[in-house]
Amino acid sequence: MTFLDWYREDRLPHIFCAGCGNGTIINCTLEAIEELGWNREETVFVSGIGCSSRATGYIKTDGLHTTHGRALAFATGVKLARPDLHVVVFTGDGDLAAIGGNHFIHACRRNVDITVICMNNLIYGMTGGQGSPTTPRGALSSTTPYGSEEEVFDLCALAVAAGANYVSRWTSYHVKELARAVKTGLEVPGFSFIEAMVQCPTGYGRRNRLREVSDMVEQMRTHAMLIQKRQRLEREGGTIPPDTITVGEFVRRSRPALGVKR
Protein backbone atom coordinates (compact mmCIF):
# COMPACT_ATOMS: atom_id res chain seq x y z
CA MET A 1 0.00 0.00 0.00
CA THR A 2 1.00 3.59 -0.54
CA PHE A 3 -0.71 6.78 0.59
CA LEU A 4 -2.47 6.81 -2.78
CA ASP A 5 -4.51 3.79 -1.70
CA TRP A 6 -6.27 5.97 0.89
CA TYR A 7 -7.94 8.14 -1.74
CA ARG A 8 -11.45 7.72 -3.13
CA GLU A 9 -10.74 7.68 -6.83
CA ASP A 10 -14.46 7.90 -7.62
CA ARG A 11 -14.48 11.39 -6.08
CA LEU A 12 -12.06 12.84 -8.63
CA PRO A 13 -11.70 15.48 -9.90
CA HIS A 14 -11.27 17.38 -6.65
CA ILE A 15 -12.43 20.94 -6.03
CA PHE A 16 -9.07 22.48 -5.15
CA CYS A 17 -7.78 25.26 -7.44
CA ALA A 18 -4.71 24.78 -9.58
CA GLY A 19 -1.66 25.47 -7.44
CA CYS A 20 -3.46 24.96 -4.13
CA GLY A 21 -1.25 23.66 -1.32
CA ASN A 22 -3.90 21.54 0.39
CA GLY A 23 -3.24 18.41 -1.66
CA THR A 24 0.39 18.44 -0.53
CA ILE A 25 -0.71 18.51 3.11
CA ILE A 26 -3.22 15.69 2.65
CA ASN A 27 -0.53 13.62 0.92
CA CYS A 28 1.92 14.23 3.77
CA THR A 29 -0.73 13.25 6.32
CA LEU A 30 -1.63 10.01 4.53
CA GLU A 31 2.07 9.26 4.03
CA ALA A 32 2.60 9.54 7.79
CA ILE A 33 -0.42 7.35 8.53
CA GLU A 34 0.71 4.79 5.97
CA GLU A 35 4.17 4.69 7.58
CA LEU A 36 2.56 3.92 10.92
CA GLY A 37 0.66 1.06 9.31
CA TRP A 38 -2.76 2.21 10.44
CA ASN A 39 -5.79 0.47 8.95
CA ARG A 40 -8.44 2.34 7.05
CA GLU A 41 -11.11 0.61 9.18
CA GLU A 42 -9.78 2.07 12.43
CA THR A 43 -9.11 5.61 11.21
CA VAL A 44 -11.70 8.40 11.18
CA PHE A 45 -11.22 11.82 9.60
CA VAL A 46 -13.26 14.75 10.88
CA SER A 47 -13.43 18.25 9.40
CA GLY A 48 -15.42 21.47 9.52
CA ILE A 49 -16.16 23.83 6.65
CA GLY A 50 -13.75 25.40 4.19
CA CYS A 51 -11.34 24.26 1.50
CA SER A 52 -9.15 22.28 3.92
CA SER A 53 -12.20 20.56 5.40
CA ARG A 54 -13.10 19.08 2.03
CA ALA A 55 -10.16 16.69 2.53
CA THR A 56 -12.29 14.15 4.42
CA GLY A 57 -14.44 13.61 1.34
CA TYR A 58 -11.51 12.35 -0.71
CA ILE A 59 -10.29 9.76 1.76
CA LYS A 60 -11.57 6.18 1.75
CA THR A 61 -12.29 5.88 5.48
CA ASP A 62 -15.14 6.82 7.77
CA GLY A 63 -15.31 10.60 7.57
CA LEU A 64 -17.37 13.29 9.26
CA HIS A 65 -17.58 16.56 7.31
CA THR A 66 -19.33 18.74 9.87
CA THR A 67 -20.39 22.34 10.48
CA HIS A 68 -18.23 25.46 10.36
CA GLY A 69 -15.80 25.62 13.27
CA ARG A 70 -17.14 22.62 15.15
CA ALA A 71 -14.97 19.76 13.89
CA LEU A 72 -13.07 19.46 17.18
CA ALA A 73 -16.28 19.14 19.19
CA PHE A 74 -17.58 16.40 16.86
CA ALA A 75 -14.17 14.71 16.95
CA THR A 76 -14.20 14.80 20.75
CA GLY A 77 -17.47 12.86 20.73
CA VAL A 78 -16.15 10.25 18.30
CA LYS A 79 -12.89 9.77 20.19
CA LEU A 80 -14.40 9.54 23.67
CA ALA A 81 -17.03 7.08 22.46
CA ARG A 82 -14.46 4.91 20.64
CA PRO A 83 -10.95 5.51 22.05
CA ASP A 84 -9.71 2.58 19.98
CA LEU A 85 -10.27 4.54 16.76
CA HIS A 86 -7.65 6.96 15.43
CA VAL A 87 -9.23 10.38 14.97
CA VAL A 88 -7.58 12.95 12.69
CA VAL A 89 -9.01 16.41 12.07
CA PHE A 90 -8.45 18.57 9.00
CA THR A 91 -9.20 22.24 9.47
CA GLY A 92 -8.18 25.69 8.28
CA ASP A 93 -7.33 29.05 9.81
CA GLY A 94 -10.85 30.45 9.56
CA ASP A 95 -12.56 27.23 10.67
CA LEU A 96 -10.22 26.65 13.60
CA ALA A 97 -9.20 30.08 14.84
CA ALA A 98 -12.24 32.27 14.15
CA ILE A 99 -15.59 30.49 14.40
CA GLY A 100 -13.98 27.47 16.09
CA GLY A 101 -11.58 29.31 18.39
CA ASN A 102 -13.32 28.33 21.60
CA HIS A 103 -13.44 24.65 20.65
CA PHE A 104 -9.74 24.84 19.72
CA ILE A 105 -8.52 26.05 23.10
CA HIS A 106 -10.79 23.68 24.99
CA ALA A 107 -9.76 20.66 22.93
CA CYS A 108 -6.11 21.61 23.70
CA ARG A 109 -6.96 22.03 27.40
CA ARG A 110 -8.71 18.65 27.57
CA ASN A 111 -5.80 17.22 25.64
CA VAL A 112 -8.13 14.88 23.78
CA ASP A 113 -6.12 12.18 21.98
CA ILE A 114 -6.65 13.45 18.44
CA THR A 115 -4.35 14.91 15.81
CA VAL A 116 -5.29 18.18 14.16
CA ILE A 117 -3.81 19.35 10.89
CA CYS A 118 -4.55 22.99 10.18
CA MET A 119 -3.99 24.18 6.62
CA ASN A 120 -3.28 27.86 7.17
CA ASN A 121 -3.66 29.74 3.88
CA LEU A 122 -4.05 33.15 5.57
CA ILE A 123 -7.49 33.60 4.03
CA TYR A 124 -11.04 32.27 3.70
CA GLY A 125 -10.58 30.38 0.46
CA MET A 126 -13.96 28.70 -0.03
CA THR A 127 -15.91 31.95 0.18
CA GLY A 128 -13.54 33.79 -2.13
CA GLY A 129 -10.71 35.34 -0.18
CA GLN A 130 -11.90 37.22 2.91
CA GLY A 131 -9.60 38.18 5.77
CA SER A 132 -9.10 35.59 8.54
CA PRO A 133 -7.53 35.69 12.03
CA THR A 134 -4.20 34.82 10.39
CA THR A 135 -4.29 37.36 7.53
CA PRO A 136 -1.11 39.40 8.12
CA ARG A 137 -1.34 43.11 8.97
CA GLY A 138 -1.35 45.08 5.77
CA ALA A 139 -2.34 42.13 3.57
CA LEU A 140 -5.13 42.60 1.07
CA SER A 141 -8.23 40.48 0.97
CA SER A 142 -11.78 41.02 -0.25
CA THR A 143 -12.80 42.24 3.22
CA THR A 144 -9.55 44.11 3.92
CA PRO A 145 -9.31 46.06 0.66
CA TYR A 146 -7.12 48.74 2.31
CA GLY A 147 -4.92 46.21 4.11
CA SER A 148 -5.71 44.26 7.26
CA GLU A 149 -5.50 46.40 10.39
CA GLU A 150 -5.75 43.52 12.83
CA GLU A 151 -3.10 41.55 14.65
CA VAL A 152 -2.94 37.82 13.89
CA PHE A 153 -3.26 34.72 16.01
CA ASP A 154 -0.12 32.60 16.37
CA LEU A 155 -1.96 29.28 16.29
CA CYS A 156 0.99 27.26 17.58
CA ALA A 157 1.58 29.60 20.52
CA LEU A 158 -2.13 29.34 21.27
CA ALA A 159 -2.03 25.53 21.22
CA VAL A 160 1.05 25.44 23.46
CA ALA A 161 -0.50 27.86 25.94
CA ALA A 162 -3.80 25.99 25.95
CA GLY A 163 -2.14 22.67 26.79
CA ALA A 164 -1.66 20.55 23.66
CA ASN A 165 0.84 17.72 24.06
CA TYR A 166 2.45 18.16 20.65
CA VAL A 167 2.70 21.31 18.52
CA SER A 168 4.65 21.96 15.36
CA ARG A 169 4.54 24.13 12.24
CA TRP A 170 5.83 23.47 8.73
CA THR A 171 4.89 24.60 5.26
CA SER A 172 3.86 22.98 2.00
CA TYR A 173 7.47 23.44 0.87
CA HIS A 174 8.79 21.30 3.75
CA VAL A 175 7.08 18.04 2.79
CA LYS A 176 9.54 15.66 4.48
CA GLU A 177 9.58 17.64 7.71
CA LEU A 178 5.81 18.00 7.63
CA ALA A 179 5.17 14.28 7.13
CA ARG A 180 7.57 13.53 9.99
CA ALA A 181 5.82 16.06 12.23
CA VAL A 182 2.41 14.57 11.42
CA LYS A 183 3.76 11.10 12.19
CA THR A 184 5.06 12.29 15.55
CA GLY A 185 1.75 13.99 16.25
CA LEU A 186 -0.15 10.81 15.47
CA GLU A 187 2.08 8.86 17.85
CA VAL A 188 2.05 11.28 20.78
CA PRO A 189 -0.87 10.54 23.15
CA GLY A 190 -3.06 13.57 23.73
CA PHE A 191 -3.85 16.56 21.55
CA SER A 192 -1.41 17.05 18.67
CA PHE A 193 -1.51 20.20 16.58
CA ILE A 194 0.33 20.57 13.29
CA GLU A 195 0.02 23.88 11.49
CA ALA A 196 0.79 23.59 7.77
CA MET A 197 1.26 26.90 5.97
CA VAL A 198 -0.19 26.55 2.48
CA GLN A 199 -0.28 28.74 -0.59
CA CYS A 200 -3.64 29.98 -1.81
CA PRO A 201 -2.83 31.54 -5.16
CA THR A 202 -6.50 32.21 -5.95
CA GLY A 203 -7.64 33.88 -2.75
CA TYR A 204 -4.44 35.32 -1.31
CA GLY A 205 -1.50 35.34 -3.70
CA ARG A 206 -3.16 37.16 -6.53
CA ARG A 207 -4.10 40.08 -4.29
CA ASN A 208 -0.73 40.26 -2.53
CA ARG A 209 1.86 40.42 -5.32
CA LEU A 210 2.47 36.67 -5.23
CA ARG A 211 0.80 35.82 -8.49
CA GLU A 212 2.76 32.66 -9.23
CA VAL A 213 2.40 29.54 -7.14
CA SER A 214 6.16 29.19 -7.24
CA ASP A 215 6.48 32.71 -5.78
CA MET A 216 4.35 31.71 -2.82
CA VAL A 217 6.21 28.47 -2.17
CA GLU A 218 9.51 30.30 -2.58
CA GLN A 219 8.31 32.88 -0.05
CA MET A 220 7.64 30.10 2.46
CA ARG A 221 11.04 28.54 1.78
CA THR A 222 13.00 31.76 2.18
CA HIS A 223 11.04 33.09 5.16
CA ALA A 224 10.99 29.89 7.19
CA MET A 225 13.21 29.91 10.26
CA LEU A 226 13.73 26.98 12.62
CA ILE A 227 12.48 27.62 16.13
CA GLN A 228 15.97 26.83 17.50
CA LYS A 229 17.55 29.48 15.30
CA ARG A 230 14.92 31.99 16.25
CA GLN A 231 15.45 31.32 19.95
CA ARG A 232 19.22 31.72 19.52
CA LEU A 233 18.76 35.02 17.68
CA GLU A 234 16.42 36.23 20.40
CA ARG A 235 18.99 35.29 23.07
CA GLU A 236 21.77 37.04 21.20
CA GLY A 237 19.70 40.10 20.39
CA GLY A 238 19.83 39.43 16.65
CA THR A 239 17.21 40.74 14.29
CA ILE A 240 14.33 38.57 13.15
CA PRO A 241 12.80 39.69 9.85
CA PRO A 242 9.13 40.70 10.21
CA ASP A 243 7.70 38.14 7.75
CA THR A 244 9.47 35.19 9.35
CA ILE A 245 7.57 31.88 9.46
CA THR A 246 8.84 30.08 12.52
CA VAL A 247 8.91 26.35 11.84
CA GLY A 248 9.76 23.22 13.79
CA GLU A 249 8.56 21.57 16.96
CA PHE A 250 7.25 23.93 19.65
CA VAL A 251 6.32 21.41 22.29
CA ARG A 252 6.30 17.69 22.94
CA ARG A 253 5.16 16.71 26.40
CA SER A 254 3.00 14.25 28.28
CA ARG A 255 0.33 16.14 30.16
CA PRO A 256 -2.56 13.87 31.19
CA ALA A 257 -4.72 13.22 28.12
CA LEU A 258 -8.36 12.32 27.51
CA GLY A 259 -9.67 9.53 25.31
CA VAL A 260 -6.41 7.59 25.12
CA LYS A 261 -6.95 3.94 24.20
CA ARG A 262 -6.68 1.82 27.33
Added chain:
Amino acid sequence: MQGNIASAEGALAAGCQFFGGYPITPSTEVAEHMAAKLPKRNGVFIQMEDEIASIAAVIGASWTGIRAMTATSGPGFSLMMENIGYAVMTETPCVIVNIQRGGPSTGQPTLGAQGDMLQCRFGSHGDYSIIALSPASVQEMFDLTARAFNLADRFRVPVFLMADEIVGHMRERITIPDSVEIVPRKALSRGDQPFAGGEGDVPGFPAFGEGYAVHVTGLTHDERGYPQATAPHLHQELVMRLVRKVESARQEIADYEVINPEAEQVFISYGAPSRTVQQVLHDLSDRRIGHLRLRGVWPFPESALQEFPDAQIFLVPEMNLGQISREIERHVDQKVLSIPKLGGELHTPDELKRAVEGSR
Protein backbone atom coordinates in the same frame (compact mmCIF):
# COMPACT_ATOMS: atom_id res chain seq x y z
CA MET B 1 -38.16 11.25 42.22
CA GLN B 2 -37.56 14.54 40.44
CA GLY B 3 -38.60 14.87 36.79
CA ASN B 4 -35.14 15.68 35.51
CA ILE B 5 -33.66 12.71 37.36
CA ALA B 6 -36.42 10.49 35.94
CA SER B 7 -35.46 11.62 32.45
CA ALA B 8 -31.83 10.69 33.10
CA GLU B 9 -32.93 7.33 34.53
CA GLY B 10 -35.09 6.73 31.47
CA ALA B 11 -32.08 7.40 29.27
CA LEU B 12 -29.92 5.00 31.26
CA ALA B 13 -32.61 2.33 31.14
CA ALA B 14 -32.70 2.79 27.35
CA GLY B 15 -28.98 2.13 27.16
CA CYS B 16 -27.73 5.69 26.65
CA GLN B 17 -23.93 5.57 26.81
CA PHE B 18 -22.95 9.14 26.05
CA PHE B 19 -23.99 12.48 27.47
CA GLY B 20 -22.49 15.74 26.26
CA GLY B 21 -23.86 18.85 27.88
CA TYR B 22 -23.42 22.29 29.34
CA PRO B 23 -24.93 23.52 32.62
CA ILE B 24 -28.13 25.50 32.21
CA THR B 25 -31.08 26.07 34.52
CA PRO B 26 -33.56 24.38 34.78
CA SER B 27 -32.11 21.29 33.05
CA THR B 28 -28.84 20.83 34.96
CA GLU B 29 -29.99 17.93 37.14
CA VAL B 30 -30.16 15.74 34.04
CA ALA B 31 -26.46 16.37 33.38
CA GLU B 32 -25.51 15.99 37.04
CA HIS B 33 -27.26 12.65 37.28
CA MET B 34 -25.64 11.40 34.09
CA ALA B 35 -22.24 12.62 35.35
CA ALA B 36 -22.72 10.47 38.43
CA LYS B 37 -24.10 7.38 36.72
CA LEU B 38 -22.53 7.04 33.28
CA PRO B 39 -18.88 6.46 34.27
CA LYS B 40 -19.99 3.56 36.47
CA ARG B 41 -21.71 1.96 33.50
CA ASN B 42 -18.80 2.21 31.11
CA GLY B 43 -20.43 5.25 29.53
CA VAL B 44 -19.05 8.69 28.81
CA PHE B 45 -20.08 11.97 30.38
CA ILE B 46 -18.46 15.12 29.11
CA GLN B 47 -19.17 18.72 29.94
CA MET B 48 -18.41 20.65 26.78
CA GLU B 49 -17.47 24.32 26.42
CA ASP B 50 -20.92 25.35 25.20
CA GLU B 51 -24.14 23.91 23.80
CA ILE B 52 -22.91 24.04 20.21
CA ALA B 53 -20.07 21.74 21.20
CA SER B 54 -22.38 19.59 23.32
CA ILE B 55 -24.69 18.61 20.48
CA ALA B 56 -21.66 18.23 18.19
CA ALA B 57 -20.05 15.75 20.58
CA VAL B 58 -23.35 13.88 20.87
CA ILE B 59 -23.60 13.57 17.08
CA GLY B 60 -19.96 12.44 16.87
CA ALA B 61 -20.57 9.81 19.56
CA SER B 62 -23.75 8.63 17.85
CA TRP B 63 -21.77 7.89 14.69
CA THR B 64 -19.87 5.22 16.61
CA GLY B 65 -23.22 3.45 16.89
CA ILE B 66 -24.06 4.18 20.53
CA ARG B 67 -27.02 5.99 22.07
CA ALA B 68 -26.18 9.58 22.91
CA MET B 69 -28.02 12.57 24.34
CA THR B 70 -27.86 16.09 25.68
CA ALA B 71 -30.12 18.22 27.86
CA THR B 72 -30.58 21.95 27.83
CA SER B 73 -32.99 24.86 28.02
CA GLY B 74 -33.94 27.91 25.91
CA PRO B 75 -30.67 29.78 25.32
CA GLY B 76 -28.70 26.55 24.94
CA PHE B 77 -31.39 25.14 22.68
CA SER B 78 -31.06 28.18 20.41
CA LEU B 79 -27.29 27.61 20.21
CA MET B 80 -27.82 23.99 19.16
CA MET B 81 -29.96 24.79 16.15
CA GLU B 82 -27.31 24.64 13.41
CA ASN B 83 -26.02 21.25 14.49
CA ILE B 84 -29.56 19.94 14.93
CA GLY B 85 -29.99 20.64 11.22
CA TYR B 86 -26.74 18.78 10.65
CA ALA B 87 -28.12 15.78 12.56
CA VAL B 88 -31.25 15.91 10.40
CA MET B 89 -29.29 16.12 7.14
CA THR B 90 -26.85 13.36 8.14
CA GLU B 91 -29.64 11.23 9.68
CA THR B 92 -27.90 10.97 13.03
CA PRO B 93 -29.99 9.47 15.85
CA CYS B 94 -29.79 11.57 19.02
CA VAL B 95 -31.99 12.66 21.91
CA ILE B 96 -32.27 16.28 23.02
CA VAL B 97 -34.02 17.03 26.28
CA ASN B 98 -35.30 20.60 26.51
CA ILE B 99 -36.49 21.63 29.97
CA GLN B 100 -38.23 24.73 28.69
CA ARG B 101 -38.04 28.04 30.54
CA GLY B 102 -39.41 31.50 29.87
CA GLY B 103 -37.96 33.32 26.88
CA PRO B 104 -37.02 35.14 24.73
CA SER B 105 -33.36 35.51 25.66
CA THR B 106 -32.33 34.80 29.27
CA GLY B 107 -35.94 35.39 30.27
CA GLN B 108 -37.08 33.37 33.27
CA PRO B 109 -34.39 30.78 34.00
CA THR B 110 -36.17 29.19 36.95
CA LEU B 111 -39.74 29.17 35.66
CA GLY B 112 -41.56 26.92 33.22
CA ALA B 113 -42.75 27.70 29.70
CA GLN B 114 -43.57 26.00 26.42
CA GLY B 115 -42.14 28.66 24.18
CA ASP B 116 -39.83 26.38 22.17
CA MET B 117 -42.48 24.14 20.61
CA LEU B 118 -42.18 25.73 17.18
CA GLN B 119 -38.43 26.21 17.50
CA CYS B 120 -37.93 22.47 17.97
CA ARG B 121 -39.98 21.90 14.82
CA PHE B 122 -38.64 24.69 12.61
CA GLY B 123 -35.63 26.21 14.39
CA SER B 124 -32.83 25.11 12.07
CA HIS B 125 -32.63 26.41 8.52
CA GLY B 126 -34.16 24.55 5.61
CA ASP B 127 -37.13 22.19 5.40
CA TYR B 128 -37.19 19.09 7.57
CA SER B 129 -39.16 17.01 10.04
CA ILE B 130 -38.33 15.82 13.53
CA ILE B 131 -40.05 14.00 16.39
CA ALA B 132 -41.01 15.74 19.63
CA LEU B 133 -42.53 14.22 22.77
CA SER B 134 -43.99 16.12 25.68
CA PRO B 135 -44.20 14.63 29.19
CA ALA B 136 -46.77 15.77 31.76
CA SER B 137 -45.53 13.79 34.76
CA VAL B 138 -42.38 12.44 36.33
CA GLN B 139 -43.36 8.96 35.16
CA GLU B 140 -43.54 10.27 31.60
CA MET B 141 -40.15 11.95 31.97
CA PHE B 142 -38.85 8.41 32.41
CA ASP B 143 -41.06 6.64 29.88
CA LEU B 144 -40.87 9.17 27.06
CA THR B 145 -37.10 9.67 27.38
CA ALA B 146 -36.68 5.92 27.00
CA ARG B 147 -39.03 5.89 24.00
CA ALA B 148 -37.20 8.87 22.46
CA PHE B 149 -34.10 6.70 21.99
CA ASN B 150 -36.10 4.00 20.19
CA LEU B 151 -37.67 6.58 17.89
CA ALA B 152 -34.31 8.24 17.20
CA ASP B 153 -32.76 4.92 16.20
CA ARG B 154 -35.84 3.77 14.29
CA PHE B 155 -36.12 6.90 12.14
CA ARG B 156 -32.54 8.22 12.33
CA VAL B 157 -33.63 11.69 13.41
CA PRO B 158 -33.08 13.95 16.40
CA VAL B 159 -35.88 13.31 18.89
CA PHE B 160 -36.81 16.04 21.34
CA LEU B 161 -38.16 15.58 24.82
CA MET B 162 -39.97 18.91 25.12
CA ALA B 163 -40.47 19.11 28.87
CA ASP B 164 -40.64 22.25 30.98
CA GLU B 165 -39.37 23.51 34.31
CA ILE B 166 -42.54 22.46 36.11
CA VAL B 167 -42.42 18.82 35.06
CA GLY B 168 -38.61 18.81 35.27
CA HIS B 169 -38.55 19.93 38.89
CA MET B 170 -41.75 18.21 39.99
CA ARG B 171 -41.33 15.31 42.40
CA GLU B 172 -43.64 12.30 42.15
CA ARG B 173 -43.60 8.63 42.92
CA ILE B 174 -42.89 6.60 39.79
CA THR B 175 -42.57 2.98 38.75
CA ILE B 176 -39.28 2.03 37.16
CA PRO B 177 -39.71 -1.21 35.21
CA ASP B 178 -37.08 -3.95 35.43
CA SER B 179 -36.31 -3.27 31.81
CA VAL B 180 -37.61 -1.06 29.03
CA GLU B 181 -38.18 -2.06 25.44
CA ILE B 182 -35.07 -1.39 23.40
CA VAL B 183 -35.36 -1.42 19.62
CA PRO B 184 -31.77 -1.31 18.42
CA ARG B 185 -30.56 0.79 15.53
CA LYS B 186 -30.66 -1.24 12.32
CA ALA B 187 -27.20 -1.64 10.81
CA LEU B 188 -26.57 -0.97 7.14
CA SER B 189 -26.54 -4.20 5.13
CA ARG B 190 -23.13 -4.73 3.54
CA GLY B 191 -23.18 -3.62 -0.05
CA ASP B 192 -26.13 -1.22 0.40
CA GLN B 193 -25.62 2.47 -0.25
CA PRO B 194 -25.38 4.32 3.08
CA PHE B 195 -27.85 7.08 2.20
CA ALA B 196 -30.35 5.22 0.01
CA GLY B 197 -33.81 5.32 1.58
CA GLY B 198 -34.94 1.76 1.04
CA GLU B 199 -37.77 0.39 3.12
CA GLY B 200 -39.64 3.17 4.94
CA ASP B 201 -37.14 5.70 3.61
CA VAL B 202 -34.80 4.98 6.55
CA PRO B 203 -31.39 3.61 5.53
CA GLY B 204 -29.49 1.19 7.76
CA PHE B 205 -26.81 2.76 9.93
CA PRO B 206 -23.14 2.44 8.91
CA ALA B 207 -21.43 2.97 12.27
CA PHE B 208 -17.85 4.25 12.33
CA GLY B 209 -15.15 1.70 12.92
CA GLU B 210 -17.05 -1.12 11.22
CA GLY B 211 -15.35 -0.91 7.84
CA TYR B 212 -18.10 0.92 5.97
CA ALA B 213 -15.79 3.82 5.00
CA VAL B 214 -18.83 6.07 5.04
CA HIS B 215 -18.54 9.75 4.20
CA VAL B 216 -20.93 11.83 6.28
CA THR B 217 -21.60 15.41 5.22
CA GLY B 218 -24.13 18.16 5.86
CA LEU B 219 -23.88 19.08 2.20
CA THR B 220 -26.57 17.77 -0.09
CA HIS B 221 -25.33 14.28 -0.91
CA ASP B 222 -26.15 11.34 -3.14
CA GLU B 223 -26.91 7.80 -1.97
CA ARG B 224 -23.20 7.14 -1.50
CA GLY B 225 -22.97 10.13 0.85
CA TYR B 226 -20.89 12.08 -1.65
CA PRO B 227 -21.48 15.84 -1.88
CA GLN B 228 -23.66 16.87 -4.83
CA ALA B 229 -24.50 20.35 -3.71
CA THR B 230 -25.54 21.82 -7.05
CA ALA B 231 -27.94 19.15 -8.33
CA PRO B 232 -31.50 20.53 -7.93
CA HIS B 233 -33.14 17.17 -8.54
CA LEU B 234 -30.99 15.39 -5.97
CA HIS B 235 -31.53 18.02 -3.31
CA GLN B 236 -35.27 17.80 -3.74
CA GLU B 237 -35.25 14.00 -3.54
CA LEU B 238 -33.08 14.00 -0.42
CA VAL B 239 -35.07 16.61 1.49
CA MET B 240 -38.37 15.01 0.50
CA ARG B 241 -37.15 11.64 1.80
CA LEU B 242 -35.95 13.16 5.09
CA VAL B 243 -39.39 14.73 5.58
CA ARG B 244 -41.35 11.71 4.32
CA LYS B 245 -39.67 9.16 6.57
CA VAL B 246 -41.07 10.99 9.61
CA GLU B 247 -44.35 12.37 8.25
CA SER B 248 -45.47 9.08 6.73
CA ALA B 249 -45.05 7.41 10.11
CA ARG B 250 -47.38 9.74 12.02
CA GLN B 251 -49.58 6.86 13.15
CA GLU B 252 -46.67 4.84 14.44
CA ILE B 253 -45.21 7.81 16.29
CA ALA B 254 -48.51 9.24 17.57
CA ASP B 255 -49.02 8.97 21.32
CA TYR B 256 -52.00 10.55 23.04
CA GLU B 257 -54.72 10.04 25.62
CA VAL B 258 -58.43 10.55 24.95
CA ILE B 259 -60.88 11.37 27.77
CA ASN B 260 -64.64 11.64 27.09
CA PRO B 261 -64.67 11.16 23.31
CA GLU B 262 -68.37 12.15 23.15
CA ALA B 263 -67.53 15.62 24.49
CA GLU B 264 -68.57 18.88 22.87
CA GLN B 265 -65.93 21.04 24.51
CA VAL B 266 -62.51 19.46 24.18
CA PHE B 267 -59.30 20.55 25.85
CA ILE B 268 -56.12 19.79 23.94
CA SER B 269 -52.94 19.94 25.98
CA TYR B 270 -49.40 18.65 26.25
CA GLY B 271 -46.88 18.91 29.07
CA ALA B 272 -47.52 20.71 32.35
CA PRO B 273 -50.85 22.45 31.47
CA SER B 274 -52.33 18.93 31.15
CA ARG B 275 -52.25 18.77 34.92
CA THR B 276 -54.63 21.70 35.26
CA VAL B 277 -56.92 20.25 32.61
CA GLN B 278 -57.02 16.96 34.51
CA GLN B 279 -58.00 18.85 37.66
CA VAL B 280 -60.74 20.72 35.80
CA LEU B 281 -62.22 17.51 34.35
CA HIS B 282 -62.13 15.97 37.81
CA ASP B 283 -63.84 18.98 39.41
CA LEU B 284 -66.55 19.43 36.78
CA SER B 285 -67.19 15.71 36.19
CA ASP B 286 -69.07 16.47 32.99
CA ARG B 287 -68.89 14.06 30.06
CA ARG B 288 -69.54 16.91 27.66
CA ILE B 289 -66.04 18.16 28.45
CA GLY B 290 -63.24 16.13 26.90
CA HIS B 291 -59.49 16.04 26.94
CA LEU B 292 -56.99 15.15 24.25
CA ARG B 293 -53.61 14.94 25.91
CA LEU B 294 -50.70 14.77 23.48
CA ARG B 295 -47.60 12.90 24.55
CA GLY B 296 -46.26 13.16 21.01
CA VAL B 297 -46.52 16.65 19.51
CA TRP B 298 -44.42 16.40 16.33
CA PRO B 299 -45.18 15.08 13.81
CA PHE B 300 -48.57 16.47 14.75
CA PRO B 301 -51.04 13.57 15.19
CA GLU B 302 -53.93 15.23 13.38
CA SER B 303 -55.98 12.00 13.24
CA ALA B 304 -56.31 12.27 17.03
CA LEU B 305 -58.64 15.21 16.43
CA GLN B 306 -61.12 12.77 14.83
CA GLU B 307 -61.48 11.01 18.19
CA PHE B 308 -64.01 13.68 19.20
CA PRO B 309 -66.74 13.54 16.51
CA ASP B 310 -69.14 15.77 18.50
CA ALA B 311 -66.61 18.45 19.34
CA GLN B 312 -67.92 21.99 18.96
CA ILE B 313 -64.81 23.74 20.18
CA PHE B 314 -61.23 22.91 21.05
CA LEU B 315 -59.72 24.72 24.03
CA VAL B 316 -55.93 24.83 23.99
CA PRO B 317 -54.16 26.00 27.14
CA GLU B 318 -50.45 26.50 26.50
CA MET B 319 -47.62 28.22 28.32
CA ASN B 320 -46.89 30.23 25.18
CA LEU B 321 -48.90 32.48 22.88
CA GLY B 322 -50.64 29.62 21.09
CA GLN B 323 -47.89 27.78 19.24
CA ILE B 324 -49.73 24.45 18.90
CA SER B 325 -53.23 25.92 18.75
CA ARG B 326 -52.30 27.35 15.35
CA GLU B 327 -51.32 23.86 14.22
CA ILE B 328 -54.70 22.53 15.42
CA GLU B 329 -56.53 25.27 13.51
CA ARG B 330 -54.95 23.95 10.32
CA HIS B 331 -56.68 20.59 10.78
CA VAL B 332 -60.21 21.30 12.07
CA ASP B 333 -63.30 23.21 11.00
CA GLN B 334 -64.45 23.80 14.57
CA LYS B 335 -63.48 26.84 16.57
CA VAL B 336 -60.12 26.64 18.30
CA LEU B 337 -59.74 28.76 21.42
CA SER B 338 -56.14 29.43 22.38
CA ILE B 339 -55.69 29.99 26.12
CA PRO B 340 -52.18 31.36 26.41
CA LYS B 341 -50.36 31.90 29.68
CA LEU B 342 -46.99 33.53 30.09
CA GLY B 343 -44.98 34.30 33.22
CA GLY B 344 -43.98 30.88 34.46
CA GLU B 345 -47.11 29.84 36.35
CA LEU B 346 -49.56 27.13 35.34
CA HIS B 347 -53.10 28.02 34.34
CA THR B 348 -55.27 27.81 37.45
CA PRO B 349 -58.29 25.47 37.38
CA ASP B 350 -60.53 28.54 37.72
CA GLU B 351 -59.03 30.13 34.63
CA LEU B 352 -59.79 27.04 32.59
CA LYS B 353 -63.28 26.66 34.11
CA ARG B 354 -64.02 30.23 33.08
CA ALA B 355 -62.90 29.34 29.56
CA VAL B 356 -65.34 26.42 29.57
CA GLU B 357 -68.16 28.68 30.76
CA GLY B 358 -67.32 31.40 28.29
CA SER B 359 -67.24 29.05 25.29
CA ARG B 360 -70.60 27.31 25.85
